[in-house]
Amino acid sequence: MLTASEWTLFSNVSYAYDRYSLTPTLNHILNNLSISPDEIHFDATDALKIIDCVFTSVRLFVSSTPDFQVLSLNEQKSLFERNLLGLSSFCSSIFFRDTHFLENSTCCNSFITVYGLEIVEQVKYFIEQLDLDSTLFKLMLLVIAFSSNCMIVGEHENIHNDSFIFGTFRLYGSQNIYLELLWKYMLYQYGYSETVIRFSKLVKCVLSKISQVANIYMSNSIIHDVINEVTEKMKETLIISQNDSRPLWGKTLISS
Numbered sequence: 001m002l003t004a005s006e007w008t009l010f011s012n013v014s015y016a017y018d019r020y021s022l023t024p025t026l027n028h029i030l031n032n033l034s035i036s037p038d039e040i041h042f043d044a045t046d047a048l049k050i051i052d053c054v055f056t057s058v059r060l061f062v063s064s065t066p067d068f069q070v071l072s073l074n075e076q077k078s079l080f081e082r083n084l085l086g087l088s089s090f091c092s093s094i095f096f097r098d099t100h101f102l103e104n105s106t107c108c109n110s111f112i113t114v115y116g117l118e119i120v121e122q123v124k125y126f127i128e129q130l131d132l133d134s135t136l137f138k139l140m141l142l143v144i145a146f147s148s149n150c151m152i153v154g155e156h157e158n159i160h161n162d163s164f165i166f167g168t169f170r171l172y173g174s175q176n177i178y179l180e181l182l183w184k185y186m187l188y189q190y191g192y193s194e195t196v197i198r199f200s201k202l203v204k205c206v207l208s209k210i211s212q213v214a215n216i217y218m219s220n221s222i223i224h225d226v227i228n229e230v231t232e233k234m235k236e237t238l239i240i241s242q243n244d245s246r247p248l249w250g251k252t253l254i255s256s
Contacts, residue, residue, distance in 0.1 A: 001184075001188065002181075002184050002185065002188055006181055006184065009177075009181060010139075010181060010185060013138055013139060013142065013178075013181075014135065014138055016061055016064045016065070017061055017138040017141070019064075020057050020060040020061045020064070021057060021095070022050075022053055022054055022057045022095045023095055023098055023099055025053065026050075026095055026096075026099040026101050027099050029042065029101075029107070030099060030100075030101065030104055030107070033104060033106055033107070037106070042106050042107055042110050043110050043113070044110050044113040044114050046110060047107075047110040047111045047113070047114045048114060048226060050092075051088075051092070051114075051223075051226060051230070052226075052230055054088050054091060054092045054095065055084065055088050055230045055231075055234065057091065057095075058084065058087050058088045058091050058141075059080070059084070059234055059237070061141070062080075062087070062141075062142070062145045063076075063238075065142065065145075065174075067142075067146060067173075067174035067177070068145075071170070072163065073238060073239065073242060074161070074163040075163040075164065075170065076238050077163070077235045077238055078161075078162045078163040078164050079145070079146075079164070079171070080231065080234050080235065080238070081151075081162070081231060081235070082148070082149045082150065082151055082162075082164070083144060083145055083147060083149065083150040083151070084230075084231055084234060085150065085151055085213055085217060085227055085231070086144065086150025086151065086209065086210045086213055087141065087144050087145055087150060089209055089210075089212070089213040089216075090137075090140075090141065090144060090206065090209045090210075091137075091141060093123065093126055093127050093130065093209065094130070094134065094137045096123070096127055097127045097130055098134060102120065102123070102124055102127070108120065111123075114222060114223070115216065115220065115223070116220070119216055119220075122212060123212075126205070126208065126209060126212065129201075129205060129208075130205060131198060131201065131202060131205075133189070133198075135185070136182065136185075136186070136198070136202060139178055139181055139182040139185065140182060140202060140206065142174075142178040143175055143178045143179050143182060144206060146171045146172075146174040146175040146178065147171070147175060148164070148168040148171060149168075150210050151214070182199075183195070183199065186198060186199060
C-alpha cells in the first residue's frame with residue numbers, strides 16, 4: 001500500500017504536471033479552429049511553436065521537483081541535454097492523445113509539413129498504443145527525466161562538459177523513488193497481474209518513442225536544428241533563473 005508520504009508525493013507530481021501541461025493551450029487552439037475555421041490559421045510555423053511550448057512545459061514540470069533543484073547548475077544542464085528530447089517527444093504524444101489534436105485536419109497537415117506524412121502516421125499509431133490511464137504517464141515522465149540518457153544519438157559536441165560523464169549514480173535515487181511510486185500506484189489500482197502487463201507495455205512504449213525520436217532527429221534537418229536551438233535556450237534559461245523564485249510543486253520557493 002502507498003504510505004501517507006507517498007500519497008503526498010503522488011499528489012505533488014499530479015498537481016505540477018497539470019499546472020504546466022500544454023493541454024489547455026491545445027484545447028484553446030482546437031476550440032478557435034472549430035468556431036472560426038476560415039479566420040483562424042494554423043500552419044507549419046505554429047506547429048514549430050507548439051514543439052517549443054512542449055519543451056517549455058516539460059522543463060517547468062521537471063524543474064519543479066526537489067530532486068532537480070538539488071542538482072548543481074551543470075548537472076541540470078547535462079540532464080536536460082541527455083533527456084529533454086526523448087522526454088518532450090513522449091510528453092507531446094500524451095498531450096496530443098488527451099486533446100485529439102492530430103485528429104484536426106488543419107493541425108495534422110501543419111505537422112505533416114514539418115515532419116512528413118510517414119512520421120506523423122507513426123506518431124498517430126504510437127498514440128493509439130498508449131495506456132488509457134493518463135496518471136501513469138505523469139509518473140513515468142519523471143522516471144524518464146531522471147534516467148541516464150534518452151538521447152541514444154552519438155552526437156555530443158560538448159561531451160567534455162557533461163557533468164554525468166563519469167557516472168549517473170546521483171540520478172538513481174530520484175529515479176527509484178518515482179519508479180517505486182509508479183509501481184505501487186499500479187498495484188493499488190490494478191493488482192499484480194494487470195500491473196505486470198501494463199508496466200511492460202509502458203516500458204515498450206518509452207523505448208519505442210526514444211528510438212523513433214532519435215531517427216527523426218538524425219533524418220530531419222529542420223527538427224534537428226530546432227531541437228538543438230531549443231536545448232541551448234533551455235540551458236540559458238537555467239542560468240538566468242538561478243537567483244529567481246523557483247516553482248516547487250506549484251508553490252514558490254525563495255532562493256537564499
